[in-house]
Amino acid sequence: MNTKSLINMDKKNKVSIIMTVRNEEKNITNVIEALLRQTYEYEEIVINDNGSSDRTIEIISEFQKYSPKIRLVKSNGKSIGEGRNTAIEHSCGDILAVMDAGIYPGKDWLDMVVSPMIANNEIDVSWGHVIFDTKSRIRPSSNIDLAIVFLTKYPENKKHTKNVPSSAFRKRVWKKLGGFPEIQLPIEDLILMEEIKNLGFKDIHVFDAKAYYFVYPNSFKDIFKKWIISACCSFLVKKSELGFSRQVLIFSMFFLSLFSILIDIKMVILFFAYIIVFMLSKSRSNKELAKRVFTDFKLFFTVLILFFVLNAARLFGVIKAISILAAGNAPKIVYKPRGFSS
Numbered sequence: 001m002n003t004k005s006l007i008n009m010d011k012k013n014k015v016s017i018i019m020t021v022r023n024e025e026k027n028i029t030n031v032i033e034a035l036l037r038q039t040y041e042y043e044e045i046v047i048n049d050n051g052s053s054d055r056t057i058e059i060i061s062e063f064q065k066y067s068p069k070i071r072l073v074k075s076n077g078k079s080i081g082e083g084r085n086t087a088i089e090h091s092c093g094d095i096l097a098v099m100d101a102g103i104y105p106g107k108d109w110l111d112m113v114v115s116p117m118i119a120n121n122e123i124d125v126s127w128g129h130v131i132f133d134t135k136s137r138i139r140p141s142s143n144i145d146l147a148i149v150f151l152t153k154y155p156e157n158k159k160h161t162k163n164v165p166s167s168a169f170r171k172r173v174w175k176k177l178g179g180f181p182e183i184q185l186p187i188e189d190l191i192l193m194e195e196i197k198n199l200g201f202k203d204i205h206v207f208d209a210k211a212y213y214f215v216y217p218n219s220f221k222d223i224f225k226k227w228i229i230s231a232c233c234s235f236l237v238k239k240s241e242l243g244f245s246r247q248v249l250i251f252s253m254f255f256l257s258l259f260s261i262l263i264d265i266k267m268v269i270l271f272f273a274y275i276i277v278f279m280l281s282k283s284r285s286n287k288e289l290a291k292r293v294f295t296d297f298k299l300f301f302t303v304l305i306l307f308f309v310l311n312a313a314r315l316f317g318v319i320k321a322i323s324i325l326a327a328g329n330a331p332k333i334v335y336k337p338r339g340f341s342s
Contacts (some may be wrong), residue, residue: 013118015042015168016093019112020075020083022050024101025059030138031101032063032070040111042097045070048087052322081180082189085336088174088231096174098163103130104138112209113168124173124201128166128209131156134289138214143302145216148223150293150303151310152221155286159207164189166211173201181333187233191333220305231317236324236331275307334339 017035021028035045049072057072064070075086088096095114099105101306114129134141151300154161174180176199181191196203217223284289288318324330 011299012092013114015040015110016088016091017042017045017097018048018084018087019045019098019099019101020048020050020080020087021052021056021101021156023052023054023082025052025055027101028056028059030104030212030214031099032060034105035099035110036063036067036069037107038105038110039108040114042110043069043093044091046087046091047072048083048090049074050080050083051075053171060338079182079184079188080186081182081192084188085179085182086177088171091171094171095168096171097168098164099165099211103211103213105166105189105211106209108264109209109211113166116169116204116206117168122202124202125169125196125203126167127157127160127162127203127205128168128211129161129205129207130163130166130334131210131212133212133214136273137212142218143214143296143299144218144220144223144294144306146289146299147303147306148216150282150286150289151306155288158285160205162191162193162205167208169201170194177334182336183237183331183333185233185236185331186229187237191237197334212260220309223306224309227310228320230316232280232321232324233317235318235321237333248315253316278307279303 024119032045045067045072047060049060051074060072064072071090072085073090075083078086084098095117097110101239106149106218109128113126117123132149134146134149134156173196175194177195181188181195183191212261217226293303
């Protein structure tokens, strides 16, 4: 009997797949179909709807007719953290595997991400590997998609990455943490990861547990809006996907070099030098994508425009965060007692 068969026979470690969604009619079919094709025998897929106004619920309900493992619960417009907690509260699993509607799991994703936890009860958290797709695996990758990944994401082959979607953790961890942090900002995942680290939970990185992120903003306008929110959130809670201090340094260098032009037009050289250094640093970390960027004029021009769009959005995000703090409306993080389990 092979290892996979032994794992699937282990009923002491029931696995629930957890999702929270809102207005995902364009993406939900892809992820549900991928989850139904998983090689690992899980107990259920618990999907919390966070107040969708499109056909998301209708599509999920259609899938329920064909698969009794799909469960739909509703939390009516609460934060992402509250939505995840609602799904978990309705789950039966000892191990919770987290997925999002904009991510497509490979067929062995669940098997790979939970196997270390089944084999070793001391492992509390398993981090799968999210690949930011630039190769049209799920949908055609546009120049904007490629530019976003080049400027803001890590390369496909980077190891030891952490993302809450594509992770698995024991329910006892969720209970001890007080659940996902409930905050009215889309940054609960970074807060949770920091708490997991601070409390000393034993974790593992599983590079072969691959899932593909494929839903990117499709216009500069949408990117601008999204990055304003992202920058505002990062400034308010002092956390960032790529490291808050690093992001502050990059942001400061950009505007320092830009401001220097206002003092002396000759300083435009400094500004363009900064852009060149920044692009080269990105090229070193993602050589494969860099080759495409610097050999395709349209893609390079898209990257250049996006560079300015992102930094402008960060400026507006910081201003928004400062105004929120000045008004005394700093967001509060709420944890609720969930009980404890050994």
